[in-house]
Amino acid sequence: MQSPLNITRFRPRLLDAMASYSRERFFKDLGAGATVGIVALPLAMAFAIASGLKPEAGIWTAIIAGFLISLLGGSAVQIGGPAGAFIVIVYGIVERYGVANLLISTACAGVLLFAAGLFGLGRLVRFVPLSIVVGFTNGIAVLILLSQLKDLLGLSVAKMPADVFSQLHAMALQIGTFNPYAFALGLACLGGLVIWPLLLSDESKVGHAVQRLAGRMARTRAVQVGARMPGPIVALVTLTLVSWGFSLPVETIGTRFGGIPEGLPGFALPDFSWETVKQLVTPTLTIALLGAIESLLCARVSDQLSGQPRHDPNQELMAQGIANVVTPFFGGMPATGTIARTVTNIRSGGSSPIAGIVHALTLMVVVLLAAPLARHVPLAVLAGI
Helix, strand or coil: CECCCCCECCCCHHHHHHHCCCHHHHHHHHHHHHHHHHHHHHHHHHHHHHCCCCHHHHHHHHHHHHHHHHHHCCCCCCCEECCHHHHHHHHHHHHHHCHHHHHHHHHHHHHHHHHHHHCCCHHHHHHCCHHHHHHHHHHHHHHHHHHHHHHHHCCCCCCCCCCHHHHHHHHHHCHHHCCHHHHHHHHHHHHHHHHHHHHHCCCCHHHHHHHHHHHHHCCCHHHHHHHCCCHHHHHHHHHHHHHHHCCCCCCEHHHHHCCCCCCCCCCCCCCCCHHHHHHCHHHHHHHHHHHHHHHHHHHHHHHHHHCCCCCCHHHHHHHHHHHHHHHHHHCCCCCEECHHHHHHHHHCCCCCHHHHHHHHHHHHHHHHHHHHHHHHCEHHHHHHC
């Protein structure tokens, strides 16, 4: 609903969800949120590292932005956080302008996103042609694949350039540093992510065989819970244990970044000036436009999958704007709606923004308790994820 001045009313979807909320829905949202929180951990670290940032930048973005987007957003089931679509953009900004200017660009993009929602521009996304969306998404997929080859192959490249052809040239020069252990871990991760869903699927022959075997062995609660574990978490834990147990000579989060801070992030103001902002017009517009398109397209998909009331695109943009203004002050990266975590939320039974809030709180608890263990995670495994 809009006023005569075309200013959109600020009304988070959470308020509507609470009007008819029930205890049964709460427990479903609780389980879905916990599942998504676990899935988000390896993805957040992988996206941050691929973007040229430290892993904690992705983690705290998933927690802070994920919480704010669910609390204030216009979708019942969308999960926000760092997204693969931003990897190439963020990496280029970091290489050209530095991390401090990335934070300023992100905050300025947040202001633009909020203004776009406030003045009712969210509905314009429906006019984006499907062919452009498909081409854009596939192009990003190729760029992400190329950006992960260095860690997948275990190459010793001191500093990766920003553009694709320079990256390929740099990797070709260092092909002699190929690490077979890192490559084996990466391939095992990729294979596991493909096979794991088949083991649990009722529609595959492999899934039927595994389920019959599990039924003969024991139908215990432990088996049932284990079967629901997300593939990325299974791959992350098992392959990290293999790497650590056999002392494989591969690069890890600890060897490259020194681990993940165990406490809460501190609030810090980036070095802000109007002269700096003038130089960041292009990256700011890029982040804002990409964030708006990615988020609203994801919300449209979630409407179709969940059967929930149609999302409010303007409210969603305002929430995205607030999240992107806040997260840079805690060292975060750009955030938007994420299709993988949103679909996981829907399939796990999430039906309200409470699930997204639980996802952020779950991720925070896991990080605070398990931060010392993250130093052993091989970067090749995160590349696979």
